[in-house]
Amino acid sequence: MTIDKTFDPAAIEARWYAHWEAEGRFRPARPEADPYTILIPPPNVTGSLHIGHALDNTLQDILIRHARLQGKDALWVVGTDHAGIATQMVVERQMNDRGQKRTDLTRDQFVERVWAWKEESGGTITRQLRRLGASCDWANERFTMDPGFSRAVVKVFVDLHAKGLIYRDKRLVNWDPGLKTAISDLEVETREKQGSFWHLRYPLEDGSGHISVATTRPETMLADMAVAVHPEDERYLALIGRNVRLPITGRLIPIVADEHADPALGSGAVKITPGHDFNDFEVGRRAGFKAAEMLNMLDAEARIVQTADGLIPEAYLGLMVEDAREAVVTALDAAGVLEKVEPRVIQTPYGDRSGVVIEPWLTDQWYVDAKALAGPAIDAVRSGDIRVVPESWKKTWYQWLENIQPWCVSRQLWWGHRIPACFGPERPAVAAANPALGLQLSVNNDPARGSIAGNIGFVGASDEEIRSSASQYYGVAPDRIQILEQEEMHQVVKTIWPPDREPEITIFRDPDVLDTWFSSALWPFATLGWPGGGEESLPFKGGVGVGDAALDRRPASPTPQPPPLKGRGSMLSRHYPSDVLVSGFDILFFWDARMAMQGFEFMGAKPWKTLYLHGLVRAPDGSKMSKSKGNTVDPLGLIDRYGADALRFTLAAIESQGRDIKLDERRVEGYRNFATKLWNAARFAQSNGIGASQSLEPPAAAAPVNRWIVAETVRTVQALDLALADLRFDEAANTIYQFTWATFCDWYLELIKGEIGEETKAVAGWVLDQILVMLHPFMPFITEELWHALGDRPCDLILAKWPMADARAIDPAAQAEVNWLVRLVSAVRAARTELNVPPGAKLPLHVRDASAETRARLERQSAPLSRLARIEGISADPAPVGGALQLVLDEATYVLPLEGVVDLAAERSRLAKTIAATTRELAATTKKLDNPSFVERAKPEVVEENRERLVAFAAEIERLEAALARLG
Known part of the structure; x- marks a missing residue:
């Protein structure tokens, strides 16, 4: 396959994502491999991809693709949240547009309409995540109201209630x-x-x-x-x-x-x-x-x-x-x-x-005794059982959990997990003596919302359990307990106990649903099949009601359960706890801490080993993005303009362990140029007979430049492994960026031009393969495309093997020599640019005070030095009298005569004037920052901008003064 001259991200992205998903590449069968698990923070089923989602999911995808390349049984649990309020609002708004109201329907009818909306329109954000390149386990996508998940929600509520950890209370909300x-x-x-x-x-x-x-x-x-x-x-x-x-x-x-x-x-x-x-x-x-x-x-x-x-x-x-x-x-x-x-x-x-x-x-609501659940979550972070990155968030974790208040978990909605409880009238003390007095249900005793607060509550995982509990309280057979919806309360408000037969008691379902965060707190284990059992025994179907009446309300084709793996245990035992939770710090309390509490309570163990908290994405000036300011960024628009790879790499490169990040579209454009640079490097390689490597090990090499690039590759793998282990996404991105752009493209390919023999082809092909593998977690689309374009492969890149950081491949002597050459060429190029030496001018190079080793290097590297630094001859003789460019590298001094090439007097004058002007700018900025009034009143981003200018001015003065000194 010949690599096209033009790099077209859109065509590549559509083709490869469809291929990966169709071929099951996101979940290869690796039952014997070490598990690696990440849980997606489930986006709202009503949601659309925003830049925060893009950051969060890019970081997760980097980790999961890296683990997959390492050969692990990598599982990225994916799904969406039913988003009680948001989803109900969407459907109600659609009804309002048609002149309808929710209350025109029965509760069951409305819930059926929501399910219909979900089936037709609820997949927007999951389609958008695919555009980003998220390699989730879509074959086992979950939904917080699918049957298995709903069973878990009911069990948790019932178990916590039985322990006294869920209760009704009258508090402020x-x-x-x-x-x-x-x-x-x-x-x-x-x-x-x-x-x-x-x-x-x-x-x-x-x-x-x-x-x-x-x-x-x-x-x-x-x-x-x-x-x-x-x-x-x-x-x-x-x-x-x-x-x-x-x-x-x-x-x-x-x-x-x-x-x-x-x-x-x-x-x-x-x-x-x-x-x-x-x-x-x-x-x-x-x-x-x-x-x-x-x-x-x-x-x-x-x-x-x-x-x-x-x-x-x-x-x-x-x-x-x-x-x-x-x-x-x-x-x-x-x-x-x-x-x-x-x-x-x-x-x-x-x-x-x-x-x-x-x-x-x-008002009366259901509450969780969060304080009773918080202890293990506090201890796990304090002991290091849960690693928090960055560690600065530990203090916030402790402060919130140690002062946690009761958690209100009931919501007055129709869409959501119905609270598995019923209410009935209190049993009068005289009922046994005079059954004919009857039981009076207190209707509308909460004038605020017509609730059934103040009556006796019965909690159970099914209607049978609730009837059993009620029958014990009232002293009647379970089949004498009738369960109705609250809206049917007007039908029966009084239950008579005739003396001639066993009484029939009417109780009413709690109309409320559970807070969305209650169900999402179970995400780490409910998504993996907990608590087990077949779907045929579920008391809930879609989580819309209690017991038998709710069984057939959910549309057909329910979301499948994750299948058990053969080999080393169930999904739950293999993948709980997960390895890393990537989360925005803004949901630290609402989701992260509650997952920890429920994980310890129901699984007896932490839900994840590491909690990584990233910052917010801000506008280029550091201000918060908002629609009212008009400074929001549409990630899909950026993908359309620059490609998903460029956006992903940008987000990784600017993510610095929890600090808020400034997103400038120019950065995305710059990384699109980086992708183009890699594309052109692959085209150059292909045109010179360099293709897919035939070996995982580095090829044997004699030439210093080849031994050097092998060593640099190994050192890059080492640095990248360390950065990813420490969750330093910016450092990891910068490591592979610098190696690809500078070391490989700018230096190695330039150094080997005109001298591409069989050894060099083998080495260059191997290095290019390592780049594609290392870069794949960050830029999956372009790397997969080039992987196949460069030759026949035994597998897709997404399933290739991560490079081994074998220190034996490092040749210190070759590294020292080529790094010396790179430093010398760079110094000469920089000096020529600073002094306006015409690009085409070739200058003789005079060397003095050089050691024997330097003289030997100059002889061995004379060809690339002459070509890359525009040198015409290297001599140990003294330079001619007159103006010259001088620079010192290690022990040697290098002189390039400039007489007749550059107007030296004009250059000295230009440099001096520029130094003076920059010095004035430096002084003015220093004075501004030394003014307390300015620092206190100016916007933080303006103060920071001036501090950055101060550093830049100082560096520029230093550079110009060095250039002036080189004129000698």
């Missing part, structure tokens, strides 16, 4: 009034909003005075339960324990002592609304208020509702928060208790998907 569900901290984005600070006077109960408080949310005073002062604030010691009377409602609330109140802020007194502020909730608990006693003044849509004591005036009921704020402030002002209003920029939480203001909201 981040409530999204637009979506009408609790959301996680990750789904909350903080924006600056112009607001105010209202100062209010709360009169003491006896009318003897008042206490001043300040708030950014005056409307929540309708649900205030206390005023807090610091226990050591002498101004208020006498008031602690007394009551104040709330304006508008007239309700009495106590003054309590709590260190949350800061004497230095405002009046030192703060209003406490435990039902609508996270800090206040904790203050309220310390003050002795039970969660059930805390007042909730909002409904699910953030409208004012009556508090438990019924003291909110009717005029405020039904108002949205903003309207209620205006009405409350007007009333406070009219009552004469509004002291002053200060304008202030408020940090306001918004739902990242709904775009509405998030309300801290008191």
